Amino acid sequence: MIKAFLFDLDGVLVDTAVFHYQAWRRMANSLGFDFTHEFNETLKGVSRMDSLDRILALGGVTLTDERKLELAAQKNQWYLDLVNEMTPADILPGVNAFLAQIKQAGEQGQPIKIALGSVSKNAPLILDRVGLSHIFDAIIDGSKITHSKPDPEVFLKGAAELNVLPEECIVFEDAVAGIEAAKRGNMFALGIGSPDVLTQADLVVPSLEHLTVTELLSAVERAQG
Numbered sequence: 528m529i530k531a532f533l534f535d536l537d538g539v540l541v542d543t544a545v546f547h548y549q550a551w552r553r554m555a556n557s558l559g560f561d562f563t564h565e566f567n568e569t570l571k572g573v574s575r576m577d578s579l580d581r582i583l584a585l586g587g588v589t590l591t592d593e594r595k596l597e598l599a600a601q602k603n604q605w606y607l608d609l610v611n612e613m614t615p616a617d618i619l620p621g622v623n624a625f626l627a628q629i630k631q632a633g634e635q636g637q638p639i640k641i642a643l644g645s646v647s648k649n650a651p652l653i654l655d656r657v658g659l660s661h662i663f664d665a666i667i668d669g670s671k672i673t674h675s676k677p678d679p680e681v682f683l684k685g686a687a688e689l690n691v692l693p694e695e696c697i698v699f700e701d702a703v704a705g706i707e708a709a710k711r712g713n714m715f716a717l718g719i720g721s722p723d724v725l726t727q728a729d730l731v732v733p734s735l736e737h738l739t740v741t742e743l744l745s746a747v748e749r750a751q752g
């Protein structure tokens with residue numbers, strides 16, 4: 528039986544995935560190369576330093592650790608310039624209605640706990656900017672984990688803090704690495720995006736606008752038999 532929902536942040540609750548893409552491209556451009564939207568899909572859910580390593584490898588650039596830290600800090604500053612302009616209006620379509628349905632389910636005798644599972648160290652700031660800090664029963668962010676997605680650590684810690692079993696959780700993810708993390712953690716993986724990209728997901732919807740809590744729970748019940 529499903530007892531908890533674990534939400535990724537960037538690209539699921541807010542559109543900061545686009546800000547990461549813009550800031551990383553700006554950094555790559557400053558080094559004399561560029562990368563595609565398809566390559567960007569491989570960065571989603573991947574920690575800041577691991578993302579930097581992947582981008583530098585793509586551009587064939589080798590740098591000292593000190594220079595890499597400088598570049599990561601610069602990218603983060605460009606990213607924060609965008610985050611600091613955020614307001615509750617930047618919550619993605621369908622999210623608030625979906626969160627309200629979770630609350631309603633609880634009032635109707637089906638309590639569902641919710642946790643954040645993001646590898647971003649900026650997660651608390653972003654939640655604060657969009658006014659979502661208070662809604663979670665547990666928050667696992669980049670400061671609480673040692674392994675980036677696709678390692679399941681972030682979601683397993685979320686389940687543990689909520690005191691539920693992995694198989695009682697649904698993970699909400701827009702990243703290939705995040706879906707893999709959910710499956711490796713033995714959780715139901717709901718993909719937000721395209722089924723052509725999120726091929727390992729148990730179910731994919733274009734956005735939370737296209738799903739109700741009741742529909743989701745029925746789909747999981749059917750899948751789990």
Ligand code: G6P
Binds near residue numbers: 570572575647648
């Ligand atoms: C999320 C995003 C990644 C980002 C990572 C670290 O997983 O999907 O694109 O690199 O968080 O974010 P941070 O805010 O700590 O740089």
Ligand code: MG
Binds near residue numbers: 537538539544571572
């Ligand atoms: Mg994401």
